Amino acid sequence: DAGVIQSPRHEVTEMGQEVTLRCKPISGHNSLFWYRQTMMRGLELLIYFNNNVPIDDSGMPEDRFSAKMPNASFSTLKIQPSEPRDSAVYFCASRKSGTYNEQFFGPGTRLTVL
């Protein structure tokens, strides 16, 4: 089992550039979550999908952030334009439906916006 796969692992970009983060959930998992983690704000849920449909995007900071899940095995989180305050570690997680099932986290993408 490969686990949740995220790419890139590290991203350094300049303010104003578009950033796309990618996630491949564990096969068979039908819920996918995007989190952001910073020292100041801790772990924040940005958005989650169930069966490829966005269910709750109330954590998305602003219109510069967008997320898609075109199929069960792929999701993207896009920031356009990026700003220095977007610097954080972005985690993707997946789980199989059922309240007793835990979430599995990917290794994260460390984003630095200069």
Next chain:
Amino acid sequence: AQSVSQHNHHVILSEAASLELGCNYSYGGTVNLFWYVQYPGQHLQLLLKYFSGDPLVKGIKGFEAEFIKSKFSFNLRKPSVQWSDTAEYFCAVNARDDKIIFGKGTRLHILP
């Protein structure tokens, strides 16, 4: 709405000390409870979970947690901590939908 409260933001202990991290949740119905650990520079990993049965749950690396329904609590314990337990610990709850609610985390620092 479901919520999770972790009482301590930062805990410092010496090796071999006993550990107890507090966690309370707010939801009146059936819940499933989790503790995750995040070692420095790594992602969150599951330590243990409770969904039914024996309220005392044993997890990896000698950790255990006790579900006390009357107190809405799920405290994490370890009788003797090691330097390698230095990490951030997150309590989480799931009740009705696919979203697991995480607490704000407790940073544990073990002095060698």
